[in-house]
Structures are given as structure tokens and as C-alpha cells.
Amino acid sequence: MTELDPTARTAPHDGPADPRTEAFQGVREARRNELAEDYVELIAELIHEQGEARPVDIAARLGVKVPTVSKTLDRLARDGLITRAKYRSVFLTDTGRALAKECRRRHEIVLRFLISLGLDPETAERDAEGIEHHVSERTLALFAAFANRS
Amino acid sequence: MTELDPTARTAPHDGPADPRTEAFQGVREARRNELAEDYVELIAELIHEQGEARPVDIAARLGVKVPTVSKTLDRLARDGLITRAKYRSVFLTDTGRALAKECRRRHEIVLRFLISLGLDPETAERDAEGIEHHVSERTLALFAAFANRS
DNA sequence: GCAGATTGTTAGCACTGTCTAACTTTATGC
């Protein structure tokens, strides 16, 4: 979602398009999707590991309170990434599943890359969780290549 | 600020400290400082390049509106990173200057690293602007080493 | 030195993301 298609760069929309300004705008854009990305990735993981994704487990994994999760899930449902019924566990829509898959892929590549660079797995996991939302497809390709050939 | 001291890990404060949950908590923490980091880094840059940092220039660089900058600057002042007088340009406190320097260092290392990996400078700038807030000191050391020896 | 342009502030709105407190529903164990 953030930076999927390397051909779709430099949209000819508004201002003077100073590359620096564009960088900041791109980062703000990416920030708006971070939370949704973490949620769908985690939901997919819970469904795979436990068979279902319950708000209480999502909250425990993320380290936030259950009402926070509940409200966020409402937004994800509104945005078409999940479906939910009251007092039931959560399901991904096709869109949500696709996003989750993409996020998992990015997460894996960044994590493998950091570890192949020589980072300890704990710190790698920590850094990957933040970095994954800010790597372009181009960077991802370089990360993957490096991890493979090392 | 985010992850300066590698020895200060695993603070024995609250919960069960699942490494995964800790990762998410750390990322949320980092996210809270991103904007302040971008601001002080940019302010230092403007002072260096133009002699002063004016809200209108900050806004132009970031690609946001001036009132947004004004409000954010109030928060930075409240948090002791800058000083300001009404209708005047902005100054960094010692704390702010120290943070700016640290941010510039991180930014440079990440940028050089990405370029030395083979990324084009434009995309590197874009990705560095996001990644810089999510690299631990340990990762930074590996990035710097890689960039130097390549 | 003043008119007009530029810059900055203030007020007010919207939305996100976090929390606590209070309540409701569902699940569990006898």
C-alpha cells in the first residue's frame, strides 16, 4: 500500500515537488498506514497460529489495552480490511489478507537482512518492526539480494 | 533518544516482557519522537543554511501548512527543545541542539548506507527519512561499518 | 513612513490513538 509499485512514483499532483519535501510527505503518508499494517499482519499471524484472532490476544501482543484494540478494529472494518461481529473474533477481508501478506513479506525481508548483516535476532526483530513500514520496493529488492548472497 | 544506549535494554518495569510485545512498545515509543526529531534536525539545517529558522520555511520544507508548524513549535518549546518569541524565528536549546546533532548523524549514516548498497540517491533520501527513527545504535554501527568498507 | 505583501498567530474543527471506568455478553467449571 505504502510503496508497492516502483513505477507509480512522482505523481504529478500538486506543488513544486522538491525531493526533500516529497520525502517528508511520503514519510507522513507511510506513518498513516503503520498501525493498520501491524494489525493486519498480527491478525493473520494469530489466525494461523491459534485459529482465530481475538481482541484480547491482539492487545496482549501489541502491549495496549483491549478498548484501544476495539476502537482500532472498528476503523479497520470501516476501511475494508477486516470484518467483525459483536463479541466475536476478527476476520480479514480479501483486501486485508493481501495487505497482511505484503506486510509479512516486507517484515521477513527486513528481518533476514538485518540478521544477515550481523545483528542479534532480538534487536533485529525490534528494528524490523519499525523499519518495515519505511522501505521502498527498491530498497527491499536490495535487502533481499544482500541477504541471499551472504 | 529512541535507542541511544545499548546497555539500557530490557528495563525491568512492568509486564511479562515478551520480546515481540517489547518490539511493538519500542516502536510506539519511537513514533512519539519522530516528528520532534524531524523538526529539530530541519531547524538546525535551516539555521546553518539561512542563518535562521522561520516557520514559513519549516512549513515549506515539510510540506505542511504554517499553522501546523506554529502549533508543533509550541509543543517543542514546551518540551524544552526550542525557544521562541512571538513573530520571531526559532532557536534550539542545548537539548534541542544535541538532539539535532544526533538525528543528523543517524540520518547521514542511514543515507550513506543505503546509497552504498546501490540505491539511487532520491529513493535513499526518501527511505532514510523514515528509517532513521527506527534504527538502534547497534544497527547503526553495522550500517556505518558496511558503508565504510564498501 | 506608509501601503501592500508576507509572515505568524489564534480559534476551531476533524481524526487518530491511547487510556480508564462502567457495563454487557460469552465462556467455564462445578
Add this chain to the structure above:
DNA sequence: GCATAAAGTTAGACAGTGCTAACAATCTGC
């Protein structure tokens, strides 16, 4: 099958980050 425990929801507070509209101050060029 019922009482209690666990999970989930709702309401409401609050801070952050963005916007526009309206107003105030400062700067610039004549």
C-alpha cells in the same frame, strides 16, 4: 444450568497532528 470469570463494548477524556478561516504583526518598496 448457574455462578463466576473472562472477554468485549461503550462512553468519555485527553494529547497529537493535520487543516481552514480570520486576524495581527512585520517587512518591503516606493
